[in-house]
Amino acid sequence: MNRFPLRVEARRDPSLSRGLWLVKWLLLIPHYVVLLVLWTGLVVLTLVAYLAVLFTGRYPASIRAYNLGVLRWSWRVGYYGYQALGTDRYPPFTLAEVPDYPARLHLETGAAPPRWLPLVAWLFAIPHLVFLGALTGAGTRQYGAPISAIGAALLIAGIALLFTGTYPRGLHDLLVGIARWNLRVAAYLTLLTPRYPPFRLDQGETEPDPPPEDPVKAPAPRGGSVVGSAIALVAGVLLLAPAAGTGIGGAVLLGLDASRDSTGFVTSRTLELSTGTAAVTAENLRITDAGVWTRNIADVGGVRVTATSPAGRSLFVGIAPESAVDAWLAGTAHDELIGIRSGDARYHRADGVTRPVTDPVAQPFWISSATGTGTTTLNWNVTDGDFAVVVANLDGSPGVAADVRGGIQVPDLTGLGAGLLTTGIVLGVIAIGLIVLGGVGLGRRHTEPPPPAAGPAGPAPQQVPPATVGS
Known part of the structure; x- marks a missing residue:
């Protein structure tokens, strides 16, 4: 069967x-x-x-x-x-x-x-x-x-x-x-x-x-209250989310800390930029409360952009207020970086004429800029505001190609990451313990009761003869 x-x-x-x-x-x-x-x-x-x-x-x-x-x-x-x-x-x-x-x-x-x-x-x-x-x-x-x-x-x-x-x-x-x-x-x-x-x-x-x-x-449910078991189960389930979040957050911080270089920078993967226009921009970079971090935490607040020309051409990399960059590139076609999909850059082509841009180095609005042949590295200590990053040829000519990597300076996260990971593990153990306690308590009410144990065998009881009352 x-x-x-x-x-x-x-x-x-x-x-x-x-x-x-x-x-x-x-x-x-x-x-x-x-x-x-x-x-x-x-x-x-x-x-x-x-x-x-x-x-x-x-x-x-x-x-x-x-x-x-x-x-x-x-x-x-x-x-x-x-x-x-x-x-x-x-x-x-x-x-x-x-x-x-x-x-x-x-x-x-x-x-x-x-x-x-x-x-x-x-x-x-x-x-x-x-x-x-x-x-x-x-x-x-x-x-x-x-x-x-x-x-x-x-x-x-x-x-x-x-x-x-x-x-x-x-x-x-x-x-x-x-x-x-x-x-x-x-x-x-x-x-x-x-x-x-x-x-x-x-x-x-x-x-x-x-x-x-x-x-x-x-089996019929046994008697007794289920309130304690139910409370333990619910408390354990509710505790799982903060335990997982805290533990994962700690692990991420430790991983981030492990990727820091000797100067405290965490660098992204290389992104290949290419355009037939005179510039590639990354806009809508809004930074707020930068001073809070730079005043209270050491070795934080630095931004680094490294651009390498595959053809060995001289490149220009600059950071400036977004409004100034928009005014400079008005009427000139350029590609705006809007995202990354499967490791490839996605652009939005700004309307305008494909033509050279005015000498990038000569512009007065750059907060930070760098030039170089082959590889160009820009360093900037962040401040509040709306900014744009520009990558262009040094002579402003159309046809820009560059392998770009971005980096941000972060503090030593070992203590914070280890603390969060440890807290997450402790909370997770408590949560699992409460879930097991509550679940076992609820399940015990629906298990078969054990058969009654047989008592110890003793001597057979002796019959007492009836008493005789004499005259």
């Missing part, structure tokens, strides 16, 4: 509202918020389960119950919402099984996953993810909007409900089959079952294989 341990079932409502599906997205917002927290916990707890299986060969029962509960909750929300539109009954807020809800999910107990499975489960699942991506991803474009296979089926089902009041049975069975495939793959990736999912689109309300003769019932 080729029965998959995860059994996904759905009971279609005999009658569905014509227009409720139009506003279900609004009604499901509370569920989406909760599921965002729950799925974050599922990812973290699955990684913990991977480590537990890898090193101990056992899948913690409380984590299994939590992950199964999240899949069960997601399936109820998906069946009510935009995964199947199969019921108008609002899904309950619980990880436990709800026997009378139209969408149900059961997991049959089986063998523990082998220790090596966490190392390759994600790799083995790639073929399934490719198939499911083709079904759920954008396959065609109609009127500029991407439409997936599931989206098209849901749209047709919704329109049929709206105008006829009936849900085509074939579409329902197809959507349930796709959801069943998704849930099987999710159960395999979370190691809820070591059984490899079949490449089957099992459509319909029930599984194609008969259920076991003695199905395992989901």
Whole structure:
């Protein structure tokens, strides 16, 4: 019997509202918020389960119950919402099984996953993810909007409900089959079952294989408050974002610090500039509050532009107020650098006549400038204002070609980067600890209670003879 341990079932409502599906997205917002927290916990707890299986060969029962509960909750929300539109009954807020809800999910107990499975489960699942991506991803474009296979089926089902009041049975069975495939793959990736999912689109309300003769019932939730576990889980999820941001920021600063040269400059990659006009400009360079940085932080505030002519021609590089550069180049065609795409410069051609420009060196408005043959290096200490950078031939003639690199002077970032990285790691450990604490606490309420231990065997009790009362 080729029965998959995860059994996904759905009971279609005999009658569905014509227009409720139009506003279900609004009604499901509370569920989406909760599921965002729950799925974050599922990812973290699955990684913990991977480590537990890898090193101990056992899948913690409380984590299994939590992950199964999240899949069960997601399936109820998906069946009510935009995964199947199969019921108008609002899904309950619980990880436990709800026997009378139209969408149900059961997991049959089986063998523990082998220790090596966490190392390759994600790799083995790639073929399934490719198939499911083709079904759920954008396959065609109609009127500029991407439409997936599931989206098209849901749209047709919704329109049929709206105008006829009936849900085509074939579409329902197809959507349930796709959801069943998704849930099987999710159960395999979370190691809820070591059984490899079949490449089957099992459509319909029930599984194609008969259920076991003695199905395992989901344990009833144990008593006790879930407030503490829920608070720990939410706090851990909320703490993950600042932990990740702080840690990534620290790593970026350390990487930036490692790229500084002996003078404190961080230099960009070489950008090849080429134009048939007399100049290339980089405009709209607005600098504010430069004095705050240059007064309070040492070795900061310097800008360096290095231009090399591939043909060995003499170049001019200058920085000036943008208004002065615009007045100087008025009526003369030139290329304005507007961006970089795949390492190539993108330009906007300013209107004008392609002609030489007036002697660049003789202009009085340059804040900083440099000239040279072959390689030209400009250095400038930044000040507030709107500026433009100009690269031109020294004689002002059209046809400029230069390999340009820009650099900015930054302070020593070792201490700040290490501090942020350490803080991020500490916050991340605390966040993961809270998520594990909360998830395990919630999952423990849905695990099978251990059987009562047998007491120690003692001597059999002796019967006491009845007392005789004499006269």
